[in-house]
Amino acid sequence: MNNPEYEARIEDVKRRAHGRWTEILGSLGVGEQILKKRNLPCPLCGGTDRFQYTDKFGEGNYHCRACGAGGGFKLLQAVTGLDFNTALKEVERVVGTSRPAPHVASPEPSAERMKALAKRLWEEATPVTPGDEVDRYLSGRRLALAHYPKVLRLHPALGYYEKDPTSGKSRKVAEYAAMLACIQGADGHAVTLHRTYLKDGRKANVSEAKKVLSSGINGASVRLFEPEHELAIAEGIETAMAVHLATGKPVWAGLNAGNLEKLWLPDSVQSICIYADNDAQADFDGQMFAFALARRLKKQEHQSGPRQVRVLLPKTPGTDWADVWLAKAEHASRTT
Template sequence: MNRIRTAEEEQEYRRKQQHETRLLNETLKGRWDQVLPGLIPGLDLAVERGHQHHITCPFHGGVNDFRIFQDFADTGGAICSCGKWTDGWALLMHARRCTFFEAKKMLVEALGGRFDASNLPVRYVKVKDPDEVARKDAFNKKIVQQIWGDALPLTDDRSAPVRRWFYNRQLHEVRGPLNVLRCHPALEYFTERQVTHTGPAMVAMMSDINGRTCGLHRTWITNDGRKANVESVRRLTSSISTHPIEGSAVKFDTEPHPVLMIGEGIESSLAARAIAGYPTWSALNQNQMTKVEVPDYVQAVIVWADRDHNGVGQTAAAELVARLRKAGKKAVCVIPPFAPAPGEKTVDWNDVLRSLGLEEARKLPIVLQVLEPLRASLN
């Protein structure tokens, strides 16, 4: 029979555990990409491809669904439609279905039974060649300029596929010129550097806090406004080192206003815009949602979250709200009133609009509870 530890022994045990965990974190920072692939089957491909590329999820098998974070070597974080893991501990515990202490044991064993990196291969950090970085930036800028230059304003007759795309999603009250959205009549889709599809696409411009273009988001569609038959309907262009995508957004409205609304996907954000009527941005995905940079003139932010079955969308929205409040802004999160249907992963605000209709969506208690006090404070 195990003897129960005294209070002093328990305190000493906890101190030891905390000390070991702290040593592990210090050792693994900058080395998660060396250690985790040996513990999580399939992760090696994600590390090899890098943070800008999606791979088939090693957990649920979603094609082009999983990617590591840009700072993966330091944090071990990754994201997928099936979850978001902010650090290597969370990723390992999810992958191996284990407890924190079991994950700790695996990590120590991977380090050769030590709490330092003396048993790991010597790591030679490759210094980026400035000329190579400049060449890649020039190439990526050219791609962005070419795609955007070939795309057409939504008012053009040839942009009918995007207008039908909106119509099919009951986005009938899309106001204004929406200069950040265009329709490319015949955008090439690449698979392993080979063109495997050419067709219409909705192209969205992403810009940072200073208004600089950071990249383009592309959604391949059909002529009748439905999802194209391609592996990954939505893709981002490669980033430019001087204009990182982190913190940027698709900004439907840029005129200064004390209220700003931020949604996740383009269609969900446009639905929120139709429901509430305030200036709106789209963060595009959960990871971007947490990092959007908001102008100083904005006093209050309404975050229109996705309601995911695994809670990822809600968590991302909550992180943004917490960061904005810490910065001294009023911020609140609005979550769809119903959960995903069986077999579905998420419900966004476009789903709410399509299910209830615009007028009923405007009358939702959760919407009125946020909008009515806000409108009163602005009058």
Template sequence: MNRIRTPEEEQAYRQKQQAETRQLNEALKGRWDQVLLGLIPGLDLAVERGHQHHITCPFHGGANDFRIFQDFADTGGAICSCGKWQDGWALLMHARRCGFGEAKKMLVEALGGRFDASNLPVRYVKVKDPEEIARKDAFNKKIVSQIWGEALPLSDERSFPVRRWFFNRQLHEVRGPLTAVRCHPALDYFTERKVVHTGPAMVCMMTDVNGRTCGLHRTWITDDGHKANVESVRRLTSSISTHPIEGSAVKFDTDRHPVLMVGEGIESSLAARAIAGFPTWSAINQNQMTKLVIPDYVEAVIVWADRDQNDVGQSAAFELVSRLRKAGKRAVCVIPPFSIPAGEKTVDWNDVLRSIGLEEARKLPAVLQVLEPLRASLN
């Protein structure tokens, strides 16, 4: 029978455990990509392809759903439609369906029974060559400039596929000009550096808080405005070292208005824009939403969240709201008041619009309780 520890012994035990955990974290920083490969089957492909590529999820099997974070070696974080894991601890516990204590035991064993990385092979870290970085930046800038230059304003008659895409998504009220959105009439789609498809694409420019171009978000569609038959319909261009995509957004409106609305995807954000009428940005995805940089002139932010089965969309929205409130801004989150349909993973504000129409969406209590006090405060 185990003896019950005294309060002093319990405190000493907890301090020892905390010290060991801190030591483990120090040892694992920069090594998560090495250690987790031996503990989580199927993770090797994600590490091999890097943070800009999605793979089939090793957990729920969803095609092109899973990817690691850019700082995966330092944090062990990853994201998927089935979850978001801020660090390697959370990812390991999810993958092995275990608690913190068991995860800690596995990590110590992976380090050879130690709390440091001295037993791991010496890691060769290639120092980034400034000239190589400059060459990659020049190439990526050229690609962004070329795609954007070939894309057409939505007012051009040849941009019918994007206008039809909006119509098919029942975004009937899309006020222009949307200068951050264009239609490319014939954009190449690459798989393993080979062109496997060429067709229309909606191209959206992502800019940072200073208005600098950080990259492009592309959605491949058909001539009649439906999803193209490609592996991953939506893709971001490679980032530029001096203009990181993190913190940027697709800005449908650039007015210096005290109120800013933020949504996740393009279509969901445009739906929110039609419902409420305030200047709107799209963060593109959950990870981007948590890192979004809001201008100083904005006083109040409305975050139109997605409702996800795994709470990833809601969590990202709440994280942004919490950060903005700490910075002294008014911030509130609006979540679709509908349940997720059977067989679906999420419901967003475009789904709300498609379900009940624009006028009924404007009358929803969840919408009115946010917009009425805000509009009253502006008068």
């Protein structure tokens, strides 16, 4: 039976633990060797070097080639032998609690408020034009276009917020120009916004220069160029634009590796090229989720009809297709 109060408690602890899992796990008895992000035997299923702790998404993330991926709670339980309720109490003891008293509204913004905020920010922004801050940033990445997609806009002074580690509350610490990208769901309606904070023609020098306004994009994407029968898929917005410039193909950006495999794509698209990041120097997330998307698309052919699906990877480990495009553009400028 669902217990809303207990579930709210779990979500509160997860929120407060986000970005702190390495510290939390270390303080609760998970050995330093496990947390060094090296290949090791899996604490859950053994082996020799199939496991790696990555904390890639700030949730104590790990990946095992045998038993799959997991997060901080699962890892803590595997190493210490604690049941989930005891593990929850231990993590809560480390991070504290900010749960509201009974019958007091949660401080988390509602979906309606977040949608209203996204709408307001979008209306404050303007289309990208040559010479503005977004154009300067993209030009510096060799991604300038004569006409930019309508799903990108420039916000002239967007607040940058950071969470106070003690109270857990967000506070505005600065304002920057920002590139806004509209994230659309399966019905074509805006789900939320992606923000890239900018300064002096570059990403702002802050801890999170790129942020999604709210969580739960769940298969939504930034539809930079509308497809007919062919569509290219990439992870980041800049990578998607690089693919478009290199190939002329319409491209959508899935924004992160985990969302890539969930992407909604129209049945009318019969040729799909997935331009994956080469994460061979990290934990292979780019490749894994790209092939997971390809596999899902092939399995759905009974609904969509036959499809040509390909996954393409840069040759150099640790690079994406934006890196490939930039290197090519810089080589061309040196030889002309």
